[in-house]
Amino acid sequence: MGVEQKLGNMGVVTTTLESVVNWGRTNAMWPMLFGLACCAIEMMSAQSSAYDMSRFGMELMRASPRQSDLMIVAGRVSKKMGPVLRRLYDQMPEPKWVIAMGDCASCGGVFNNYAIFQGVDEVVPVDVFVAGCPPRPEALIHGVMTIHEKVKGESFKQYAEKYKQTT
Amino acid sequence: MSQIEEVSLDKFKHLVSERALTGETMLLNMGPQHPSTHGVLRLLLELDGEIIVNCIPDIGYLHTGIEKNMEAKTYQKAEVMTDRLDYMNPIGNNLAYVMAVEKLVDLDVPARAQGLRVILTELQRISSHLVWLGTSGLDLAAMSMFLYCFREREQILDIFELVSGQRMMTTYFRPGGVWRDVPVEFEKAVRDFIKIFPKRVDQYETLLTKNPFLLDRTLGIGKLDVATALSFGVTGPPLRASGIDWDLRKARPYSGYEQYDFNVPTRTEGDTYARYLVRVQEMRESLKIVEQALNKLPLGPVRSGNRKFVTPPRSEIGVSMESLIHHFKLWTEGFSAPKASIYSAVESPRGELGLLLEGDGGPKPYRVHLRTPSFDNLAVLSQIVKGHLVADLVAILSSIDIVLGDIDR
């Protein structure tokens, strides 16, 4: 299965630096252990024995934002939690991605009221929205695969332009 | 969006000891983003070395406005809000809500629906305790418990999916009965679960109950005496672990619980280990109830025939004009409840889940108050952690089994 079988004993691989780096980023993505509400339980299910997200290199949940590069917003974000969420996002090192898991994080869901942000994209930029209330673990895994696809398509030039703007 | 405000000590001056003001003790923030606070709970700790002097919980990071939002929906549609309240126990919340509505409008429920409600609620109780066992095992460094518990939980969720089409937020109970009858595969699925689960609980107990690591972390930690528990309104397993035999299923039987033979496990020690033992025993008792209810499950309708409150079955709508009118009226306007107020409570896995439901004669509830057990159970935390280490706080917090959705509503 490995690269050795494909290449025999030639020992030299030519590829672009970008695709190697992006490949590395996709297969060792560390999500932040950030459970807010109901979806956090399904996120735990996705980690557990029946679904086993470690098949996709996602088993290492970090509790600290400084060690993680993917934020899975699992649940509704209240007006009190919003600033905290933003600070956690700011503490994550670049490059970083965000999955809005579930209807509440994507668009407010059934809670259209004074206490809840109507979508977490009012607080942080979101890369992938996962629908469902709560989404099944398979749906979350699909969301993760989607973000892998996105990361594989990113180029250094995009990063460079992004950082030029922010600094 | 507002920014995080700088907090000065003046705000908490009356809650911490004088030594904190001179800088002799340290103030430490735990949460709102912390792996062992089981959600977005923030605890402000005053520490003398590693010993907790004061603990000030700060809640509201998951305040959802459920009570306000339910006032804006009709009685049928407000039910979906209760699912998301205590997200470990959605079916139990549905039961509390539909029972409150049935009491308010005086609606009878057929026997088969009652039996189904008991089976599903008890399965939900087991699944809630499994999540508790798995996550508190994780907190106490027993990682494999998490994997074992979630394996069994998946089996329960499969049963829920079988009957309602959803894994967690089922909304399967409706005022006047249940959504529709269970499929034929239901009985076999539940019987399979009844067959394997006792052995699995034995496995958990082999791993944990006499494990010296667990005993060291839990024995004599976080003692809760009866007087404090009652004064703080603690209910559910923490109260029973302190020695009071109070279970609403026994004391005020609802939904046909009086027909089933089960025990209410109690302990007298009131420490973290006693709460662990009570919950594990409760899983076995719940399984007993499921088995009896399944054996006794009568045949018959699963929804009340009262067309003023319950929509007619689909098959009738095509042939009866009256049924069509009822269906249309119930789903567009809703049914109206009398101008009165009731309080109805059920035993959730965490304690007494009560609903104060007030109608104003119209189709929407005038006021819904949810008396959630975790709210009061958490309030007692600041009393029982005093003098313990920070590491013990994690064990105590997980033994209380809080759910933040339940606290903040």
Next chain:
Amino acid sequence: MDKKLEPIVKSVQDKFSATFEEFRDEVHLFLKPEQIVDALTLLRDEFNFELLSALTAVDYYPQETPRFHVVYQLTSIAKNRSVQIRVPVNGSSPKIPTATHVYDVANWRERELLDMFGIEFDGHPDPRRILSPEDMEGHPLRKDFPLGYEEPQFTFNFDEIDLRKPYAKE
């Protein structure tokens, strides 16, 4: 009325000249704000109501006197009974004595009422907001507080809603 509840209701009625209502076997006793601490102490000490199950309020908005009902749901574990006490409170600067020294659970529940309804409790040891952010204005569960419904984002109003989301495109 439940036979077991009759002596309790009678005793409270005699002592505080309270009125009562009944609905579906539940008894609601109506008391004045200044009587509530004495009544709770009496019920706890003499009639074994150890548990204050719920403490909440109801807002009858356009009506000003009384605008709120503060509701105390009491449970007796020893005797297996329940009784509800309601205290009507006026709309302008609603105030009621605290019950924290009778039941400790009242501490957080009263903070919740302060937060959600703006009802003040005299002598409360820790009068801060509990659920809402500190800088929030208004009291959400009052009937004159809007639900705060926001327009969902669809294709036809995409740009309009997008202005509300400055962080979405970083």
